[in-house]
Amino acid sequence: MVFTMERRETFSSAHRLHSLEMSDEENKKVYGKCNNPNGHGHNYVWRVILKGEVDSRTGMLYDLGALKKEMAEVLDIVDHKHLDKDVDYFRSVPSTSENVVRFLYESIKSRLSRPELLKECILHETEKNVFTYSE
Amino acid sequence: MVFTMERRETFSSAHRLHSLEMSDEENKKVYGKCNNPNGHGHNYVWRVILKGEVDSRTGMLYDLGALKKEMAEVLDIVDHKHLDKDVDYFRSVPSTSENVVRFLYESIKSRLSRPELLKECILHETEKNVFTYSE
Amino acid sequence: MVFTMERRETFSSAHRLHSLEMSDEENKKVYGKCNNPNGHGHNYVWRVILKGEVDSRTGMLYDLGALKKEMAEVLDIVDHKHLDKDVDYFRSVPSTSENVVRFLYESIKSRLSRPELLKECILHETEKNVFTYSE
Amino acid sequence: MVFTMERRETFSSAHRLHSLEMSDEENKKVYGKCNNPNGHGHNYVWRVILKGEVDSRTGMLYDLGALKKEMAEVLDIVDHKHLDKDVDYFRSVPSTSENVVRFLYESIKSRLSRPELLKECILHETEKNVFTYSE
Amino acid sequence: MVFTMERRETFSSAHRLHSLEMSDEENKKVYGKCNNPNGHGHNYVWRVILKGEVDSRTGMLYDLGALKKEMAEVLDIVDHKHLDKDVDYFRSVPSTSENVVRFLYESIKSRLSRPELLKECILHETEKNVFTYSE
Amino acid sequence: MVFTMERRETFSSAHRLHSLEMSDEENKKVYGKCNNPNGHGHNYVWRVILKGEVDSRTGMLYDLGALKKEMAEVLDIVDHKHLDKDVDYFRSVPSTSENVVRFLYESIKSRLSRPELLKECILHETEKNVFTYSE
Numbered sequence: 001m002v003f004t005m006e007r008r009e010t011f012s013s014a015h016r017l018h019s020l021e022m023s024d025e026e027n028k029k030v031y032g033k034c035n036n037p038n039g040h041g042h043n044y045v046w047r048v049i050l051k052g053e054v055d056s057r058t059g060m061l062y063d064l065g066a067l068k069k070e071m072a073e074v075l076d077i078v079d080h081k082h083l084d085k086d087v088d089y090f091r092s093v094p095s096t097s098e099n100v101v102r103f104l105y106e107s108i109k110s111r112l113s114r115p116e117l118l119k120e121c122i123l124h125e126t127e128k129n130v131f132t133y134s135e
Numbered sequence: 136m137v138f139t140m141e142r143r144e145t146f147s148s149a150h151r152l153h154s155l156e157m158s159d160e161e162n163k164k165v166y167g168k169c170n171n172p173n174g175h176g177h178n179y180v181w182r183v184i185l186k187g188e189v190d191s192r193t194g195m196l197y198d199l200g201a202l203k204k205e206m207a208e209v210l211d212i213v214d215h216k217h218l219d220k221d222v223d224y225f226r227s228v229p230s231t232s233e234n235v236v237r238f239l240y241e242s243i244k245s246r247l248s249r250p251e252l253l254k255e256c257i258l259h260e261t262e263k264n265v266f267t268y269s270e
Numbered sequence: 271m272v273f274t275m276e277r278r279e280t281f282s283s284a285h286r287l288h289s290l291e292m293s294d295e296e297n298k299k300v301y302g303k304c305n306n307p308n309g310h311g312h313n314y315v316w317r318v319i320l321k322g323e324v325d326s327r328t329g330m331l332y333d334l335g336a337l338k339k340e341m342a343e344v345l346d347i348v349d350h351k352h353l354d355k356d357v358d359y360f361r362s363v364p365s366t367s368e369n370v371v372r373f374l375y376e377s378i379k380s381r382l383s384r385p386e387l388l389k390e391c392i393l394h395e396t397e398k399n400v401f402t403y404s405e
Numbered sequence: 406m407v408f409t410m411e412r413r414e415t416f417s418s419a420h421r422l423h424s425l426e427m428s429d430e431e432n433k434k435v436y437g438k439c440n441n442p443n444g445h446g447h448n449y450v451w452r453v454i455l456k457g458e459v460d461s462r463t464g465m466l467y468d469l470g471a472l473k474k475e476m477a478e479v480l481d482i483v484d485h486k487h488l489d490k491d492v493d494y495f496r497s498v499p500s501t502s503e504n505v506v507r508f509l510y511e512s513i514k515s516r517l518s519r520p521e522l523l524k525e526c527i528l529h530e531t532e533k534n535v536f537t538y539s540e
Numbered sequence: 541m542v543f544t545m546e547r548r549e550t551f552s553s554a555h556r557l558h559s560l561e562m563s564d565e566e567n568k569k570v571y572g573k574c575n576n577p578n579g580h581g582h583n584y585v586w587r588v589i590l591k592g593e594v595d596s597r598t599g600m601l602y603d604l605g606a607l608k609k610e611m612a613e614v615l616d617i618v619d620h621k622h623l624d625k626d627v628d629y630f631r632s633v634p635s636t637s638e639n640v641v642r643f644l645y646e647s648i649k650s651r652l653s654r655p656e657l658l659k660e661c662i663l664h665e666t667e668k669n670v671f672t673y674s675e
Numbered sequence: 676m677v678f679t680m681e682r683r684e685t686f687s688s689a690h691r692l693h694s695l696e697m698s699d700e701e702n703k704k705v706y707g708k709c710n711n712p713n714g715h716g717h718n719y720v721w722r723v724i725l726k727g728e729v730d731s732r733t734g735m736l737y738d739l740g741a742l743k744k745e746m747a748e749v750l751d752i753v754d755h756k757h758l759d760k761d762v763d764y765f766r767s768v769p770s771t772s773e774n775v776v777r778f779l780y781e782s783i784k785s786r787l788s789r790p791e792l793l794k795e796c797i798l799h800e801t802e803k804n805v806f807t808y809s810e
Contacts, residue, residue: 041446
């Protein structure tokens, strides 16, 4: 028997794709319009998936109220922010959705009371582009 | 080669989270507003996922018309009902989404003509909370 | 020049369609499965639409933060509740979506700092059934 | 007989709510987290609604291919841009959704071959906040 | 006081845009890829909107069960059909969404027990193209 | 560490379920209304999922711009077409969604610059029926 539970939240951030390891010309070629100097932004959808057994007494896999609070702490870091300018993590790595979903995964894992239950994080950058990260 | 097919249906039910194994105070603490004495309700989304090979003659994994009928039998048990009061299964276990998705899984499995194809069931309690169950 | 702004929220409630002005038999005939004695429930979507001019200084039609708080007060009355048993308004009138959307309209109007801006309320009972009310 | 046709497109932009007519303190109070100095961003949904009669020969209200091109010209101005820094219109007025939807309305109207058909523009800032503009 | 109620259904049809009043060349120019000789198809979303007063005894604007049956009769004509080849109405007029939504409007109006309540019909051809018709 | 990225596109096609290996009577029995002689159609949603490591320099799993072009080549084969009449693949096999998603998988795999990254394809035939294929 395997159960999973998932919680979805959204956040709205600005960012610009630009890698310090590439020339301006290469950045423009690799990232296209996402390299616009003044940046752009998204309404991101963030989904956290936990996997495990269910407590027979409560019938729950994890305390949803606790998960909301733990996710809220992470959302405070990214919501209504400029990822590159306001979040330390993205000073050294480009804020591609691959790196953003990894950041979210690591950020929620360190806050979960039972981090071993974390299965994966999913990030919708737009309705058409979706990214996942797991260990 | 692995194929899956999924069918989604919806149902609307009332329920209340309350465990017979906990005191009233503990129920209130664990379930919060979901423990409201008079209950609340949801439009649930139920997704059944089958996995297997495709019949080369029909090009189908499973007869979708048959699956619809089999799911309809299960929906008759829960749709426009109070889960705790109208469904026997939830007299002894709390109607958390974890337990509801398990009930749906077992209920559809016993009705499938080829139950070995059942991979998992997914239950959307709200747009933000999603649960899965598999063996 | 006419602007509108809309805010959407959701709430999860139980209810039962049953009119005190009709016999049990007539209730069953008129409301069908929605008359199930133990009730059922929905994830309702509630949309408030305001209409008016925009303040040239702030570029806003209405303070969205204030609207959120005003809607939250109304949501406290209906969310995770049994409409018929927990909300006084539905003791005398059946909790059809027509009556629910009217209740929401009147409840938010009395809380808005500028009630004359309220254009209409919209209520999604399910993905397939949508109701609106305006004066 | 009245027909309308609607075309939806999306774009992803950064912006910051900040009015030149208000002090820093007032900006922070009025706009809250939307006043974050480094900005934030959205996946906007833009809907253009045309209204009129249908050409009996073609059975169409307006040439959809032409509308796509006309909307694409406007999208080039805002998509993957910072509204405040990259779009002249928002140098003098704050980039609230009320002002953005008005800008989109005026921008598409000046490009339509039959501007008298334009009924309104709708802008979804997030899943929860929606704005319309019409004359 | 004005109430509206809306019911949404879906249907899946094939069609081809081709006007008998235009040459093959003109058809290709006007309709583009929608003029593909072998046709294409859509999952249409059909929304019927009724407008009127609410019966104080039942709390309802119209009998939803009756509306479902009346819409089902219309759906039988178009669902899993080729609009041009299987529906008489489209033998003489091109099956543009403008004409399809008008056909749906007229077809449901003639079946409603209170046709004066019909306000409009809405047709989603795709997620991006939406059409309405009213008298 | 495992990353996936997904790109979603849509296409609109006509088709008819009819197997050359079955009699007319059997086709009608197996496929029901999907066997309508003149066909029907869908707005399909096609999702391509890639799985692999992320390039630390670009922060990307795969070049999204390249994937869009590769998917566009496949979309040209099926979009605004009649699957059975316009696509060679479906001359010999019935155009069930199981076979369509397999065709899409094979078609995109042969176009990817790194085909080993392809994890699976997902096809939404309608909002209720979803199919996946992987090797």
